[in-house]
Amino acid sequence: MNNIKQDFTIRDLENISGIKAHTIRIWEKRYNLLQPRRTETNIRYYTPQNLTKLLNIVLLNNNNYKISKIAAMSEEMITTKSRELAFSVATNDEAINSFKVAMFQFDKILFNNTYNKLLHKKTFREIFKDIFIPFLDHIGLLWQTETLLPAHEHFISNLIAQKIQINTEKLQYSIANTNKTYVLFLPENEIHELGLMYLNYELVLRGNHTIYLGQSLPLNNLSYFLDSNRKICFVTSLTIQPYDDKIEEYFNEIADVMKSTDNQFIAIGRKVEKIQEMDLTDNIKLYKSVSDLLKLL
Structure with missing residues (x-):
């Protein structure tokens, strides 16, 4: 400080x-x-x-x-x-x-x-x-x-x-989209979660099923959800973490997790600009802001 x-x-x-x-x-x-x-x-x-x-x-x-x-x-x-x-x-x-x-x-x-x-x-x-x-x-x-x-x-x-x-708590939890679950989390050591919290609100408002995991989640925890019978869409927000010199490594790890699955991975935030040139699989999508993602939901 x-x-x-x-x-x-x-x-x-x-x-x-x-x-x-x-x-x-x-x-x-x-x-x-x-x-x-x-x-x-x-x-x-x-x-x-x-x-x-x-x-x-x-x-x-x-x-x-x-x-x-x-x-x-x-x-x-x-x-x-x-x-x-x-x-x-x-x-x-x-x-x-x-x-x-x-x-x-x-x-x-x-x-x-x-x-x-x-x-x-x-x-x-x-x-x-x-x-x-x-x-x-x-x-x-x-x-x-x-x-x-x-x-x-x-x-x-x-x-x-x-x-x-x-x-979010005031919303009626009547799930309209029963085929997909959104799993929302932040990378390890990332604490800036207001944008992700608001996205969770918007997803619930639209009748989606969400699992909100919050701050600082290790990527290896995501494998647990891949065994589910439900279609999974992981969503993360990158504000500070990973640091610039680690971000390609982070997305290579994501690609390993997501390969050979029908599930999706969405990353939002200003950090995504650092990996726009990476050759990512089709099930990994990047958005600069929550607003940009909401326009497509």
């Missing part, structure tokens, strides 16, 4: 908030809205508290609060007004911003209130596609730039996972 930044540059603030660094500096100088600190070598940096305040300011400013009016508020008032606003609005941009604030403040109440407000206007599927997916994509970018603590990502991912699980 020590290699993840806990102090933020102005470029970090721009990436997270969507507000240009030039504008942030103007807000600092003209309105004294943020007070960056300086290192011993006089380099400016921002605290997590600065970041949270900026996100609250953006939420207010996007909802017709003038910067001059926000600048006249106390920090406590900015926090209170932004929370009230987050609870009362449910447009996509405001919801995403509210989820950012909830993530950086570890605020479960704000997350749930924002989500429940969205449910008055959108279905769960619409919330996931219109809001959670772009929000998670943004988190991915923050992770790549080392702007995010693992604790932040774990906190918000667990809250979203709870919503997927609750909505």
